[in-house]
Amino acid sequence: MISTGVLDLTAVVDRALVSSRQSPSEGLRKQLLGWLHALHDDDPACAVALASKLALLLAHASVEALGRWIVTGLRMHVGDRSRLRAYLALSDAHALKSLDREAAEGGAQGAAASLTWLLEGLTERPMTIQARERDDLYAAPLRPTLTPTHLLLPNDYTALDGADRYQLYRAAAHLLHSTPGRPAGKLKPMSLAVISAIEDARVERLLLRDYPGIRRWFADALAHALQPGVLSFSALISRMSLALVDPNYQDDNYWVNKARTLFDSQASLGLDDYAAFRHIGSLLANDLGQMRVPFRAELYRVPAAYRDDNTFLWTFESETAQSLEIELQDPPAAPRGQRPKGDDADPPPDAPGAHEVELARYAYPEWDHRPAVMRSDWCTVIDKLPSWKTVDGGAGSPAIAGAHQALRLVRAHRFSRAHRLRRQWEGDDLDLNAAIEVMVAQRARMATDPRLFIRCVNQERTSSVLVLLDLSESTNDRLDGTGLSLLDIEKQAGLLLARAVAPGPDRIAIHGFSTNTRTEVSNYRLLEFGSPLDDTAEAMIACAPARHSTRMGAALRHAVRSIAGEPSDNRIVLLVTDGAPSDIDVHEPGYLVEDARVAVHEAHEQGVHVHGLAVDPHGLAYVRRIFGWGHFDIVDDPRALPARLCRLYARLSAA
Amino acid sequence: MPTSIDSYRLRAKPFYMPVGDEIALYEQAYAHRMPMLLKGPTGCGKTRFIEYMAWKLDRPLVTLACNEDMTASDLVGRYLLDADGTAWHDGPLTLAVRHGGICYLDEVVEARQDTTVVVHPLTDARRMLALDKKGEVVQAHPDFQLVVSYNPGYQSRSKDMKHSTRQRFAALEFDYPDAEIESAIVAQEAAVPLETARMLVSIAHRSRALKHRGLDEGISTRMLIYAARLIGSGVSPRQSCEMTMTHALTDDPDMAKALQGFVEAHFD
Numbered sequence: 001m002i003s004t005g006v007l008d009l010t011a012v013v014d015r016a017l018v019s020s021r022q023s024p025s026e027g028l029r030k031q032l033l034g035w036l037h038a039l040h041d042d043d044p045a046c047a048v049a050l051a052s053k054l055a056l057l058l059a060h061a062s063v064e065a066l067g068r069w070i071v072t073g074l075r076m077h078v079g080d081r082s083r084l085r086a087y088l089a090l091s092d093a094h095a096l097k098s099l100d101r102e103a104a105e106g107g108a109q110g111a112a113a114s115l116t117w118l119l120e121g122l123t124e125r126p127m128t129i130q131a132r133e134r135d136d137l138y139a140a141p142l143r144p145t146l147t148p149t150h151l152l153l154p155n156d157y158t159a160l161d162g163a164d165r166y167q168l169y170r171a172a173a174h175l176l177h178s179t180p181g182r183p184a185g186k187l188k189p190m191s192l193a194v195i196s197a198i199e200d201a202r203v204e205r206l207l208l209r210d211y212p213g214i215r216r217w218f219a220d221a222l223a224h225a226l227q228p229g230v231l232s233f234s235a236l237i238s239r240m241s242l243a244l245v246d247p248n249y250q251d252d253n254y255w256v257n258k259a260r261t262l263f264d265s266q267a268s269l270g271l272d273d274y275a276a277f278r279h280i281g282s283l284l285a286n287d288l289g290q291m292r293v294p295f296r297a298e299l300y301r302v303p304a305a306y307r308d309d310n311t312f313l314w315t316f317e318s319e320t321a322q323s324l325e326i327e328l329q330d331p332p333a334a335p336r337g338q339r340p341k342g343d344d345a346d347p348p349p350d351a352p353g354a355h356e357v358e359l360a361r362y363a364y365p366e367w368d369h370r371p372a373v374m375r376s377d378w379c380t381v382i383d384k385l386p387s388w389k390t391v392d393g394g395a396g397s398p399a400i401a402g403a404h405q406a407l408r409l410v411r412a413h414r415f416s417r418a419h420r421l422r423r424q425w426e427g428d429d430l431d432l433n434a435a436i437e438v439m440v441a442q443r444a445r446m447a448t449d450p451r452l453f454i455r456c457v458n459q460e461r462t463s464s465v466l467v468l469l470d471l472s473e474s475t476n477d478r479l480d481g482t483g484l485s486l487l488d489i490e491k492q493a494g495l496l497l498a499r500a501v502a503p504g505p506d507r508i509a510i511h512g513f514s515t516n517t518r519t520e521v522s523n524y525r526l527l528e529f530g531s532p533l534d535d536t537a538e539a540m541i542a543c544a545p546a547r548h549s550t551r552m553g554a555a556l557r558h559a560v561r562s563i564a565g566e567p568s569d570n571r572i573v574l575l576v577t578d579g580a581p582s583d584i585d586v587h588e589p590g591y592l593v594e595d596a597r598v599a600v601h602e603a604h605e606q607g608v609h610v611h612g613l614a615v616d617p618h619g620l621a622y623v624r625r626i627f628g629w630g631h632f633d634i635v636d637d638p639r640a641l642p643a644r645l646c647r648l649y650a651r652l653s654a655a
Numbered sequence: 656m657p658t659s660i661d662s663y664r665l666r667a668k669p670f671y672m673p674v675g676d677e678i679a680l681y682e683q684a685y686a687h688r689m690p691m692l693l694k695g696p697t698g699c700g701k702t703r704f705i706e707y708m709a710w711k712l713d714r715p716l717v718t719l720a721c722n723e724d725m726t727a728s729d730l731v732g733r734y735l736l737d738a739d740g741t742a743w744h745d746g747p748l749t750l751a752v753r754h755g756g757i758c759y760l761d762e763v764v765e766a767r768q769d770t771t772v773v774v775h776p777l778t779d780a781r782r783m784l785a786l787d788k789k790g791e792v793v794q795a796h797p798d799f800q801l802v803v804s805y806n807p808g809y810q811s812r813s814k815d816m817k818h819s820t821r822q823r824f825a826a827l828e829f830d831y832p833d834a835e836i837e838s839a840i841v842a843q844e845a846a847v848p849l850e851t852a853r854m855l856v857s858i859a860h861r862s863r864a865l866k867h868r869g870l871d872e873g874i875s876t877r878m879l880i881y882a883a884r885l886i887g888s889g890v891s892p893r894q895s896c897e898m899t900m901t902h903a904l905t906d907d908p909d910m911a912k913a914l915q916g917f918v919e920a921h922f923d
Contacts, residue, residue: 113909113910114908114909114910114912114913114916115913116913117865117868117869117913117914118912118913120865121861121862121864121865121916122861122917122920124864126868211857211920211921212921212922212923213918213919213920213921213922214919214920215923216923217919217920420724432733433728433733433734436733436734436735436736436741437734439736439741440734440740440741443740443741620867632867634867636868636869637909640869640909
């Protein structure tokens with residue numbers, strides 16, 4: 001039920017969105033509506049206060065920023081409804097300041113790029129950062145969740161957590177020094193929490209040994225989380241945590257000081273003995289039990305905002321209450337690029353693909369690495385144009401999200417590489433060798449050659465580049481925080497590059513491929529070499545569908561054939577993919593990787609340079625195998641793809 | 656312009672700390688006058704190594720930084736005019752060939768491929784250099800050796816060595832030294848405490864882990880020495896690293912932030 005008596009919240013939200021000219025995704029709109037309802041259920045006056053200012057608020061801040069602003073108010077004014085109402089009605093002094101802060105912040109995804117690099121540099125292992133959405137307005141603050149390959153970063157950090165909130169989780173101490181997934185066994189929740197807090201302190205000290213500068217990061221955040229004088233479980237943990245990191249901190253609590261003494265005396269013997277520290281944790285938890293400090297596991301959050309929730313440390317046996325459901329967008333175990341079962345039949349008439357235009361069919365060989373034979377005419381590549389039906393069928397207008405921006409190609413160094421034409425009739429400079437010959441000839445009274453100038457011309461080598469996009473099913477997955485899929489970003493990257501290249505002398509084509517067994521390797525010719533980049537061409541790129549799998553070798557051979565006739569002296573195929581090659585008729589791991597590798601090698605022999613761009617932080621092994629050392633790049637943050645593609649193009653096309 | 660080969664002799668012993676067997680291997684290669692290719696990332700010590708070897712072997716070292724506008728005449732020499740008429744002037748390569756020096760072509764891939772083919776007859780059994788303009792064939796001095804350097808990290812298409820060129824060389828691969836050795840090098844070169852050098856080297860290791868993941872090359876030993884020199888002269892570690900490493904290495908604000916994070920983590 002949307003209408004709530006006097007106040008029609010749906011109408012309020014829609015009016016506010018229209019007047020602020022925001023058009024968020026349906027999910028975000030629903031989320032906004034949900035917040036209003038939650039406020040209304042708790043205190044209708046709060047919802048009314050917010051509704052009255054909603055248009056104004058949305059004119060200043062995005063929906064996500066507005067969410068963080070509401071959460072800030074709820075956390076600042078716990079249990080004080082009148083002040084909360086004032087905050088939501090913008091009549092509180094802090095409300096505007098807080099709104100400005102949240103509106104200026106880009107959300108967890110915006111910080112992902114630099115944070116990923118920082119963690120990867122410190123731990124020397126690939127990490128993926130995803131935002132973790134809060135589901136309930138009134139829930140306790142989220143904490144980061146760590147797995148050996150992923151970090152889920154709370155999207156509900158507010159300015160209350162610190163000015164540089166998304167950079168809080170920086171040191172990855174657990175990744176370097178903790179053993180993940182120890183059995184929790186029969187440990188009580190309180191013991192788990194105390195042992196985890198001791199383990200946090202132990203690994204942070206280990207990290208401090210190598211990186212003394214991080215003490216400031218930790219001590220600041222722990223001091224921020226400190227609840228001095230309070231005797232609740234969470235407050236005691238916050239006091240103990242600071243005492244274990246900051247030697248200057250003084251606390252008057254017996255238990256906190258006991259923890260510090262026990263910890264420090266053990267630490268003086270060495271920090272590597274996990275069991276000893278675990279024993280300290282057990283002792284301290286036991287003390288808390290005897291002190292009758294109440295503990296409610298479902299309400300407890302690790303006090304410091306930068307620390308993760310410690311699920312990394314434990315495995316729980318069949319206890320669903322405690323084991324935290326972690327939904328990764330890209331579960332490492334799941335096979336990628338393949339459709340769910342039962343989806344392999346012919347597409348129904350309205351399905352994408354039904355109205356595609358088939359242009360031509362080609363047969364290509366495939367390399368089978370075990371018997372080391374090239375299987376001739378093994379794969380059928382079908383040149384296609386995407387169906388316009390795809391657009392009508394619900395994907396919205398053929399515009400590509402985010403493609404309105406322009407990317408500037410860095411090509412200054414190409415112009416500076418002026419080519420010198422020697423022995424010219426006229427020019428900017430004397431050709432020293434020619435001049436000397438003229439003087440020699442004059443003295444010898446012989447006829448002279450008057451062509452003794454050098455002229456500089458920007459005789460650029462032209463390049464032809466074919467961007468080959470992976471259009472497999474997995475690129476349809478939505479990336480969190482952006483509402484976009486990798487497919488959208490791939491299209492955006494291709495289009496932006498095409499726009500940047502089009503005015504210059506270079507030629508660009510964009511193809512996309514997806515495969516459904518060796519008999520159907522679809523190659524969508526989205527933009528041809530030399531054809532203008534007009535509305536039709538842009539719509540064609542926008543229409544490209546993503547489905548099926550990735551048979552890279554056949555697609556590469558076809559791309560090389562397409563670019564082979566180009567007149568440029570620098571021919572480049574840029575392959576953008578999100579994972580290792582796969583297809584549903586191939587079960588042997590490595591088979592398609594080897595075939596793709598051979599296809600790349602063949603391309604090099606034909607003078608075509610193939611470079612891989614993998615949007616897969618864990619892809620180092622296979623991209624290196626396929627493309628060879630120095631001929632690939634890994635893009636950790638999908639949103640950086642357009643910029644990386646352009647940079648790569650500038651580098652590869654530089655003469 | 657000095658024409659005497661002796662002006663190319665190194666007067667003082669250059670500082671070089673060996674990483675492996677490279678000195679012994681180079682000496683063996685020199686004993687056979689084998690052309691050498693030194694490859695490795697920017698700022699890892701290739702040039703310093705060849706300077707040290709030239710000093711150790713007591714050979715003049717004729718160094719040429721290659722560039723795209725370099726012509727064959729710039730290497731072998733040309734006729735110049737003087738009061739009496741034309742006079743031939745040996746180029747640096749010819750100088751080394753005639754008088755028995757080590758000719759070092761730094762970053763050889765920067766030169767156009769048609770320029771570098773003039774070295775071909777010098778790098779096989781013929782060991783000769785044809786000065787076609789002068790009509791002279793110079794037989795290489797018994798002590799002459801050709802050494803080129805090259806950074807395989809370059810990925811520009813046109814900057815690969817021709818196979819016919821690179822197969823003439825024996826190669827020594829250089830990389831950044833192990834942490835302890837690199838720290839000692841930085842400490843020695845910049846005259847800073849070993850502890851400071853260790854910190855800097857650890858930062859460099861963090862950045863090198865990001866190669867292919869947003870960085871084309873990590874922080875080099877040379878950059879570390881620059882940073883250490885600034886620290887040694889009283890600039891704060893953070894500012895030194897920012898100046899010589901973070902902003903020198905990348906223009907990407909996210910990457911700069913990550914690198915700055917490494918620096919912050921290391922310095923108290």
